[in-house]
Amino acid sequence: MRALAAEHARRQPAAPPWAARLTEREAEVLRLMATGLTNAEIADRLRVGPATAKSHVAAVLAKTGARDRTQAVIAAYESGFITPR
Secondary structure, three states: HHHHHHHHHOOOOOOOOHHOOOOOHHHHHOOOOEEEEEEHHHHHHHHHHHHHHHHHHHHHHHHHHHOOOOHHHHHHHHHOOOOOO
């Protein structure tokens, strides 16, 4: 069992450098973006205003270096920051 766990841990990709720069809320927003939610839907889910949700999305894009939502979500999946369910 230890060998299996060690092998699994060895295969895990290192956290992307941008992940440490995300706040907890921004990480949550990125996960919600990955489910396909719009800014309005993210705002409803987080119980914040639409402008606040838009600001969080903008911060995620800036911190991940992504030019759009799709690129941010792809980076999150490819890096292992988000894993498929």
